[in-house]
Amino acid sequence: MNTDPIQHVEVSLCRVPLPQAVSDAKVSTGRQKPLTHVDLLLAEIETRHGEKGFGFSYSLRAGGHAMLAHAKDIAGELIGEDPDDIGRLWEKMAWLGASVARTGVTVQAIAAFDVALWDLKAKRAGKSIGKLLGAHRNDVPCYNTSGGYLSSSLDEVLRNVDRSLAHGLGGIKLKVGQPDLKLDIARVRAVREHVGEDVPMMADANQQWDFTTALRAGRQLDELGLVWLEEPLSAYDYAGHAMLSERLDTPIASGEMLSSLAECAELVRHRSVTFMQADAPRIGGITPFLKIATISDLARLKLAPHFVMEIHIHLGCAYPHEAWVEHIEWLEPAFNERLQIRNGRMMLPDRPGLGFTLSDEALTWREGLHRISS
Template sequence: MEKLTIHSLVARAVLVPLDPPLTTASGVVAAAPLVLIDLKTEEGVTGCAYVFCYSPVVMGPIAETLRNIGDLVKGAAVAPQDLDRLLRARFRLLGVQGLVGMAMAGFDMAAWDALAKAAGLPLVSLLGGTVCAVPVYDSHSMLAADQAAAAAAESHAKGFGAIKVKIGHPGIAEDLAVIRATRDAAGPDMAIMVDYNQSLSVPEAMARARILDDEGLAWIEEPTIAEDFAGHAKIADAARTAVQLGENWWGLPDMQKAIAAGASDLAMIDVMKIGGVTGWMKAAALAEGAGLPVSSHLWPEVSAHLLAVTPGAHLLEYLDLAAPVLQQPAQVQGGKVVIRDEPGSGVAWDEAAVSRYAAD
């Protein structure tokens, strides 16, 4: 593998419409605000990645932060561990959560993509694994019972073995109606998970979890505020059903706090919030030590490679917000995402679509 030297970093903002919009108990996302990253090297290899900004308001600041990072590392070797240490030292007084952490993680993902391309290997192979198919679940919005049934039937027809529905309706009766309609449509063999998107108080979450224990769910996700680890520990103690946290862990410190509190029975790692590929590998080791099965949040292209080298890998979330701007989005076959035997992470831009959805 040839040594790579950073030449420049290009960051472009796009606003990708979602059809249908992503509806949760905490709000509606009608379009995906993304910042696309191209890490260009002196050797002509370009590493690609993207970050999901959640709100269009922060697309500009994140893109500008990425460009400033590019200026900081210009001329440096593409060595993700070294670059991570360099940037953490540079941003120590500011901190590496929030927008800075998102930008750093996107940069890290692009760096690993460049290394894999230079080596002529899929990212999974560069990380010591083999090209394979990763079990996946279909991830849906917050729906009424009849809509949830239709979505479950469609997921079943497509070969998914698991489905997640978002709940958090005003009353538990509505939540139960959605879950039971999903079960009736999906059949007895499909695993069903539910996601409250942080919408309940701790006492309400405990009360609902006890009722949901009779529904045969695979997990209950983020029933209360994500950073309330003590509250989640109380909910986990009250419920027989597994509690799932992780998508809002900002790096290893949050993950360590959640584990110490006994806040979650499972781990759902978000490659952006955990610190990119470099952060994921550390988090996977931490999860293994704690005996927590690991699932992914968003980023199905990159996450498939990472789950394939993660001990205790559980399920990949199939919710591909970037698909409209990708040349080859992740594809599900027989309830699994098949990692392509091609160099890199699989992220490459459909430039016509990028131009169509450009936001800056």
């Protein structure tokens, strides 16, 4: 019998401003505008005995208010439920919005509740989420992305690289995918010469190449010893990524734009990637991410989840094989706590649950607050 059911559920939107606008190849090709902020969908779940779980999801550019609207639609269905029944509650929330899809906005709204439920479960156990899941290690290699955007000049990128390495980051990722391939190759080569052969480097084309361009780019990048080449093709071109994987020495990474277990399973089925880059908030939270981790493990894939290091540090440490976690500091102003980085590795927090609480500044950025109680 459940003696401590969910009694209160609260959702809101928090717009976190970036220090400066950033652009990747999608801006260079005219498909998007520069990114100026991150919208966080915040969820808090409280039980009858006053125990609380906190979670969040996010959107870049459009979509934040759509996530909030769907979260408001389904929040009331958690009232009276046993918060330990995380798998069943995920299915319940997914079926509520099944007529409008079990991908995209609907599952990204569910993700905030799902993370909050795992946060609560781990807090009850007095452990971090990573430890609750059965951590294989207490730290993972990490790499910086925020310093390598195309909106920064090469000189700025080199300064950012130096700062990242001095801060203890273990690797560097550069954005590529500009209309002029020669500029991309020259940029990556310049950074490789700057840092030397031993610093791990990655390149991310953000889906902006066709197969021929990706093959030509990949063959030139093969000479530079990259850890991976990310999203050279459309995220849904599973066969194309598989063909590139067969033809290039550089491993292929993809998965961040997918928003369901079924889509990520296609990457595994086609053997499209060496690095699975599933994003927990985008695919519906920790519950579906664990299923993706299982099929990735069975295929002996490596793991490099996209963005939200505050969540992915836990999932990276719980993966059977060593995983890379992406360092992007954009969300730090929203939280009171910081992740620790030493000698190229990010440390699993020893705080219970997710290990993060909202900053006073984040509370002033909130809008659309919606609270339901039994």
